[in-house]
Amino acid sequence: MDTTRLIIVAVGGQGNLLASRVIGEAALNSGIPVRMSEIHGMAQRGGVVESAIIFGDAQSTIISDNEADVLLGFEPSETLRALNKCNSDTVVITNLAPLPPFTVATGSDTYPDLDGLLDFIRTRTARLIALDATALAIEAGNILSVNMVLLGALFQTNAIPIPSQRVKEAIAKVTRKAFLESNLKAFDLGFTAASSIG
Amino acid sequence: MHKLIAEPPDTKMLLLGNEAIARGAIEAGVAIATTYPGTPSSEISLNLFQISQESDLYFEYSTNEKVALEVAAAAANSGLRSICVMKHVGMNVAADALLTLAYIGVKGGLVIVTADDPYMFSSQNEQDNRFYAKLSGLPMLEPSSIQEAKDMVPFAFDLSEKLQLPVILRTTTRINHSTAIVVLGKILTLKTKDDFIKDPFNYVTVPAVSRILHARLLKILEQAENISATSDYNFITGGGIFGIVCNGISYNYVFDAVNDLNIKDKVKILRIGFSHPMPQTLIKDFLKGCEKVLVVEEGEPYMEEAIKAFAQEEGLTIEIKGKSRDLFSRLYEFNPAQVRQIIAGYFVITYTPAQALNLSQMPEVPQRPPTLCAGCSHRATFYAVKKAAEGMETIYPTDIGCYTLGFLPPLSMGDFLICMGSSIGSSGGFSKATNKKILSFIGDSTFFHSGIPGLINAVFNKHNATLVILDNGTTAMTGHQPHPGVNMKKLNLDGYEPVSIENIVRAVGVSHVTVIRPYRIKKSIDAIKEALNVDGVSVVISQEICTLYAKGLKKGHGRPFYINEKCKNHRECINELACPAFLIEDGRVKIDATICTGCTVCAQICPEHAISPLKK
Structure with a gap:
């Protein structure tokens, strides 16, 4: 089958690795070949966490610059930073809620203007879906379900060859029972939000 | 299960x-x-x-x-x-x-x-x-x-x-x-x-x-x-006059590249999975059918050198290349596009790489370097050491662990690091070679791993240095694994007795040993000052559980703090401690209560007493 390459970028603690796990399990249950890799060296210490997920017959587990088909960003400035992975056909999905790094808090760096950032991405890539996943996660009843909101938005785009139902089953398998209801609600809120942006 | x-x-x-x-x-x-x-x-x-x-x-x-x-x-x-x-x-x-x-x-x-x-x-x-x-x-x-x-x-x-x-x-x-x-x-x-x-x-x-x-x-x-x-882990796929020898992760990039470039009929791939001893006869046979060979391996030319030697033994003069300025580097890891491009170039295959986006006008993205956690006890220790050594000319050899991050500004506590345990060993060299005050840092797990021989050496050879042992009760950096100083009961494992770092330090003959609780800033500064005045080897053991580990063990943190109305915006807190719980909003310092662990260090150093615990 054709290869689809997905990059996920997030800040340590945002649940990127769990989201990747959900996608991997969903692929496994759908019979879709999947390979992934993650770099999370010092993620717990506030660094960037990057996952690459490759669907199809390719053997590689990483994605080179300019070769991502889909970029899913959990934080707007991290989405921007990962644009070197994209090309003009890339679909970009991003959370709109900033998590400014400490360098911004101390005033040694400045955070980019959000509208400018979105315009920059929109004019260079095939499609941009931007949503406040953090607000939707709170609406779903758990601020930690940002990852599930973004998964909902991702699978609404049909950019990944896995049906949403499989993803929901994977959420049920992989995430903790206590959070299942809010996780599924978060997924649906993200899905609906993406379709209205559509 | x-x-x-x-x-x-x-x-x-x-x-x-x-x-x-x-x-x-x-x-x-x-x-x-x-x-x-x-x-x-x-x-x-x-x-x-x-x-x-x-x-x-x-x-x-x-x-x-x-x-x-x-x-x-x-x-x-x-x-x-x-x-x-x-x-x-x-x-x-x-x-x-x-x-x-x-x-x-x-x-x-x-x-x-x-x-x-x-x-x-x-x-x-x-x-x-x-x-x-x-x-x-x-x-x-x-x-x-x-x-x-x-x-x-x-x-x-x-x-x-x-x-x-x-x-x-x-x-x-x-x-x-x-x-x-x-x-x-x-x-x-x-x-x-x-x-x-x-x-x-x-x-x-x-x-x-x-x-x-x-x-x-x-x-x-x-x-x-x-x-x-004859191992199945050394196998040949494809066929043709061009040869590629590869190993490990590189095989995947080669496999994908040969597919993407549509050259399966031109290239045969020898994947080496059993790589020592190298499969000599297999490689020699492989080379004989090739006009040109490319070796794709990350790191050093381990296979390339062996393959060239085999070719020499067989009297083969075909071109065999791998590491060179215009092909593969010995630096870093490879990636699929890089391998595809080099294969295409080497075997002269037409190929159009994916077009890069024009990112020349991209808004600048702030750096996101890893940092010590909010409430990390290492930050408190580093601050106390810095204050205790104020006015002295110092060298800070450091070691391998989370605390290595202390070398970053504004703490800037870390001047030299080569390997596990090098803090103590190198301290001796600096103390003999310079007139500066030597203060080195080592974590608890690293101390057990390779710090002890260095410490004995320092005592016996009369080095002049202060060693700060950052004892946070776990191997934090790699994910909170236990070490001999850990209380295994916290992991619900019985039958282990922790080995006391303090006892070891005293037993090897360190004359001046103090144990501090780094969140008590003033006491800690005083204790470190005293250690710095000792002639010979002194040791300060700074004990406080890793804040992330404590969270994992469900030990509650203290109440979070906030900046009260007394704040005169000196910003000593944020400028000297750089705790990630701080943020600046409308030109004023704020504390993110969801991150603050209530370690109280910033409250202790604020000149206006403008940092107080949140009411319940």
């Missing part, structure tokens, strides 16, 4: 490379597992540690890699299947044991896993440990996929027992930290006890014995080379 032992054979599971290796060990019926934690190998041992708590597997976090290998070597020579897991630089520590263990060999299978880290995602160097196989003379296997990472472990155990030699399984970060679908195999029942048959003339390596054992090793290597030459 642990997920790696819960599913029946033939189940398809999504596994991380390190989980697959752990599962492979279980399938092989491993009885003894030893390790010192180190990224990218850590999850192999973490899974074995967990499984050992519900099975007959014996697992230990050893004090360092050399000890880990010695424990495993003795168990294997008592007939038990043993595995010893480490990161690449750990092999340097274990090397003394490794190189003579190769002479003695093993009875039960012994597999040594070395996890290399090209690009140094979380390491101090990117040494290529394939040379340890060559240096020691031990067989080596290198997986290209997660399935192979699992499958190679039982194969390695069988090979080890057949050759009666330890076998090295060498991975790189992209194997350890990649995830894919793996088909499980059968689990062999493990043997918990066997016996050591005395045979001192084969086990006690005095020169006369070793002369015989070295000859034995070379003889076994001939046998190993024959196995390598």
Whole structure:
């Protein structure tokens, strides 16, 4: 089958690795070949966490610059930073809620203007879906379900060859029972939000 | 039940490379597992540690890699299947044991896993440990996929027992930290006890014995080379006049490149998975059918040099290239596009790479460097040391752990680091070579790993230095593994007595030893000042549990703090401590109550007493 390459970028603690796990399990249950890799060296210490997920017959587990088909960003400035992975056909999905790094808090760096950032991405890539996943996660009843909101938005785009139902089953398998209801609600809120942006 | 032992054979599971290796060990019926934690190998041992708590597997976090290998070597020579897991630089520590263990060999299978880290995602160097196989003379296997990472472990155990030699399984970060679908195999029942048959003339390596054992090793290597030459792990795919030789993760990039470039009929690929001894006859036959050969391997030209030597022996003058300025670098890891482009260029294949976006006008993205956690006790210690040493000319040798991050501004506490334990050793050199005050830092786990000999040396040779031991009660950096100073009851494990760092320090003869609680800033500064006034070696043990670990153990944090109306915007808090709980909003410092752990350090140093605990 054709290869689809997905990059996920997030800040340590945002649940990127769990989201990747959900996608991997969903692929496994759908019979879709999947390979992934993650770099999370010092993620717990506030660094960037990057996952690459490759669907199809390719053997590689990483994605080179300019070769991502889909970029899913959990934080707007991290989405921007990962644009070197994209090309003009890339679909970009991003959370709109900033998590400014400490360098911004101390005033040694400045955070980019959000509208400018979105315009920059929109004019260079095939499609941009931007949503406040953090607000939707709170609406779903758990601020930690940002990852599930973004998964909902991702699978609404049909950019990944896995049906949403499989993803929901994977959420049920992989995430903790206590959070299942809010996780599924978060997924649906993200899905609906993406379709209205559509 | 642990997920790696819960599913029946033939189940398809999504596994991380390190989980697959752990599962492979279980399938092989491993009885003894030893390790010192180190990224990218850590999850192999973490899974074995967990499984050992519900099975007959014996697992230990050893004090360092050399000890880990010695424990495993003795168990294997008592007939038990043993595995010893480490990161690449750990092999340097274990090397003394490794190189003579190769002479003695093993009875039960012994597999040594070395996890290399090209690009140094979380390491101090990117040494290529394939040379340890060559240096020691031990067989080596290198997986290209997660399935192979699992499958190679039982194969390695069988090979080890057949050759009666330890076998090295060498991975790189992209194997350890990649995830894919793996088909499980059968689990062999493990043997918990066997016996050591005395045979001192084969086990006690005095020169006369070793002369015989070295000859034995070379003889076994001939046998190993024959196995390598016909091993399924060294295979050829495709066909044509162009040849590519590759190994490990590079094979995947080559495989994809040959597909993407549509040159399957022009290129044959030799994938080397059994890479020491190199399969000489196989390689020679492969070369004979090629007009031009490209060697694709991350790191050093390990295969390239061997292949060129084989070609010379056969009188072949075909072009063989790998590492060169315009082809592959010895630096960092490879990626699919890079390998595709170099293959296309070398074999003159037309290829249009994906077009880069025009990012010239891209808004600047702020850096997001890793930082010590909010409420990290190391930050408090560094601050106290800095204040205590104010006005002195100082050198701060540091060591390997989270606290290495203290070298970043504004703390700037870290001037020299080469390896585990180097803080103490190098302090001695600086104290003899300069007139500066030497203050070095080492973590608790690193102290046990390789700090103690350095400390004894400093005491005996009358170095003049202060050592600060940052004791946060765990091996924090690699994911909170226990070490000999840890209270194992916190992990619900009975029967362990923690080894006291303070007792060790006193026992080796350090005359001035103080224990501080770093969150008590003023007392800590005073204690450090006193230590700095001591002539000779002084030690300050700074004890406070890792804040992240405390959270994991469900120990509550203190109440979060906030900035009250007395704040005059001095910003000493944010400028000197750089705690990630601070943020600036509308030109004023604020504290993010969801991150603040209530360590109270900022409240203690605020000149206006403008930081107070939030009311419940």
